[in-house]
Amino acid sequence: MHRLVRQVRFSIDPFSGQQAQGFNSFASKPAGEGLPVYLELEAGILGQVDGDTGFVVNVTEIDRKAREFAVAVMEEKIKKAFAEARNISFPEIGNLLTEVRDVLRDKFAGMTVSDLALKLNPFRKVSIDCEVDDMIYFSEKFEFAAMHKLWNRDFSEQKNFDVFGKCANPSGHGHNYVIEVTIKAKEGKEKFSYGEFEKVVDGEFVQQVDHKNLNEDIQFFREHIPTVENIAVFAWNSLEGRFENVKLHSVTVWETDRTSCTYYG
16 A cells, blocks of 8 residues: 655635636646735545556646645635635634545545645645544644754763764764644644744743753753654653643654654653
C-alpha cells in the first residue's frame, strides 16, 4: 500500500463572480485577481501501485478533480463569508475539509482519500484524517535559536567523540531550530484562538529555550542529552495540558532542514 500526496495551489477572489483560471498551477490555479485568498490543499491518496503505469493515481487527475470539486466547495464558502463580512472559524474550516472529503471520496476508483490538509500560510495548516470522522488538527511552526553539546557523563571522552562526533565539541555549537506544534479537537465543536495558541507555545516553550545554552540553562537537559529527540520530549512536557479546549497531538522539532523528530507523548 502506498500513500501519494499531492499539493494543489489555488487563489479565490471573494469579490468576483468569475474566477481567473490561469495557466500556472505551480503558483496558483485558479489564479485569482488583485489580492485574492491564496490556499494550498494537500490530499493524501492511499492505494496500490498500478503495474502498467507505476502510478497510485496520476497526479494530473488529482489536480483536475480537486479543482473541479474541492475548490468549488471552498470558493462557495469563502465568498459567502466575505459577503456576510465575517471570518471563517477554526471549527468551520474543519467542516469545510469534511465537505471536501465527501465530494472527493468516490472520485478515485479503488483508492482512498486518506487525509486532507489546508495550508493557510507557509507555517500554519488545518488538517483532518479522513478515516477519523470527528477530529480536526491545527499545526503551526515556530523558530528558536539555541546551543547545545551532546555529551554523556558516563562515557569516556573518547567514546563521546566516537558516538557524537563534532556534536561533542567541548565549547558546544548552535542551531536555528524550528518546532511544529499540532493540536487536535472535536470537529466543529471546540472554540480555538490562533493568538491564544501562539501565546501558550511562546510562553511555555519558546521563551524557555530561545537563545539559551540547553545543557546549562535548562534543568531537564542537565539530566537528558539535548538531542533533537529529547528536545521534542521537553517541548511536549512543557505544552501538554496547557491549551484550552484542545489537546496536544504532536510536536516536531527540526534541528536542520534534513533532521527532525516527531513526538506523540
